[in-house]
Amino acid sequence: MQFITSGRQFLALIFLSIIISLKSLAGTGNLKAGTSKINITPKTDQFIHDSVYARSLVLDVNGERIAFVSLDLPIFTSDRVEQACKQQYNIARVVLSSTHNHSAPMVDNKINVSESSPFQPYYEQQIIKVVGEAVAHMFPAKIAAGKSTFPQLGFNRLIVREDGRARESWVGDDHYKVENPERIPFGPVDPEVGVLKITDLQDNPRAIVMNYAMHADVVCFNYEVSADYPGVATRKVEAAFGNNVNCLFINGGAGNIESLMISPRKSGYKDTTHTNYAPMERTGELLAWEVIKLTKSISMPATTATDIKYKVDSLHFTGRYNVNRAYDVHLITLLINNQISIAVCPGEMFVQFQLDWKEKMKLASMNGFLFGYSWSGGKWPGYIPDVRSAAMGGYGADGDDVIQVGAGENIMTRHLQNYYTLNGSLRSYYSNK
Incomplete structure (x- = not known):
């Protein structure tokens, strides 16, 4: 952990980090859950191929609530949403998970995958509403999880070239062609899809959380509104269960993972080339098939008692080259029923x-999940490469606005530390107070 200040400010930041890291929820009781779905497509002059949505899931044990909101948006953060949900619905923590689609509503035909959007107030209003609707329709619930491996849908887009350096797949050379048209399955990738299954006490599915690591940009530069393949996948999963469930897509560690199937990119909004949505549909269909099969195979616990523990943390970093750039990165580590571990990462x-x-969690006999693109406070850190990728270079692995080298390793080490603290294995000075 590196702090980017000195003197009294340095000590104050250390104290703040300690205080934040000590906040946690530990509770065993009867689980209540609530879920809702709302269209968040704003008024726009763009053609709408398919609408974008917010889907919420609220978990409540002994009156302590945590809310997850899956958003068909590139990147979304909001202190207003967090504060409003705490004040209006008694939500202890709000996690805003962006699917990271690259075809969200635009203004002046400008592709916008940044944190800021002129539609921000409207999005906030709709998100607060969808969380409120979930709270208003809470039901006694159970939760379980599972994973399934299937042929990969994506490839690692940072390809190591003849000179030993990596370059992104949209840069060609004498060996590899632009955009990997042969669809070579470069790695590493994670071929697993994970599912959290939330049912009522009769084991009827009510909410499904789908966790898969791949960029949602199959139809990037289409200049039309679309939720991309996560939108297709969630709709098909919901339809398979008679539209009696809400399916939340939460991306994983997808910073360097591209879809094997893509639509040809337009050169600009005036380009009359027809966007081919077939690759998007097929990708979403294949993912949905696996999620439906996996969800049906997951057995629910016999007991209604649910144990949820989580630990909130904050780490501070600089930029890789600009040490004056400050990143306050907020994390949440969850442990559910001593069987499911979730590392929530922005x-x-x-x-x-x-x-x-996931490998470390297997050693601990845990069903491990990584929720990427998931904001719960602090500053959005952008791309977070591993040290090897930072050394190899390429888009997102190197650049003036990339976070300092080693930040990701520090983040995951803190998650691991918090996991072992939550399960009671790792004692600390503060746990004895």
Whole structure:
């Protein structure tokens, strides 16, 4: 952990980090859950191929609530949403998970995958509403999880070239062609899809959380509104269960993972080339098939008692080259029923972190998940490459606005530390107070 200040400010930041890291929820009781879905497509002059949505899931044990909101948006953060949900609905923590689609509503035909959007007030209003609707329709619930491996849908877009350096797949050379048209399955990737299944006490599915690591930019530069393949996948999963469930897509460590199937990119909004949505539909369909099959195979616990523990943390970093750039990165580590561990991470984590986390959780007999693109406070950190990727270079791994080298490793080490603290294995000075 590196602090970017000195003197009294340095000590104050250390104290703040300690205080934040000590905040946690530990509770065993009867689980209540609530879920809702709302269209967040604003008024726009763009053609709308398919609408964008917000889907909420609120979990409540002993009156302590945490809310997850899956958003068909590139990047979304909001202190207003967090504060409003705390005040109006008694939500202890709000996690805003962006699917990271690259075809969200635009203004003046400008592709916008940044944090800021002129539609921000409207999005906030709709998100607060969808969380409120979930709270208003809480039901006694159970939760379980599972994973399934299937043929990969994506590839690692940072390809190591003849000179030993990596360059992104949209840069060609004498060996590899632009955009990987042969669809070579470069790695590493994570071929697993994970599911959290929330049911009522009769084991009827009510909410499904789908966790998969891949960029949602199959139809990037289409200059039309679309939720991309996560929108297709969630709709198909919901339809398979009679539209009696809400399916939340939460991306994983997808910072360097591209879809094997893509639509040809337009050169600009005036380009009359027809966008081919077939690759998007097929990708979403294949993912949905696996999620539906996996969800049906997950057995629910016999007991209604649910144990949820989580630990909130904050780490501070600088930029890789600009030490005056400050990143306040907020994390949440969850442990559910001593069987499910979730590392909630903002930014675009590279896939190696997800692979490493899940491997460490297997050693602990845990069903490990990494929720990427998931904001719960602090500053959005952008791309977070692993050290090897930072050394190899390429888009997102190197650049003036990339976070300092080693930040991702520090983040995941803190998650691991918090996991072992939550399960009671790792004692600390503060746990004895």
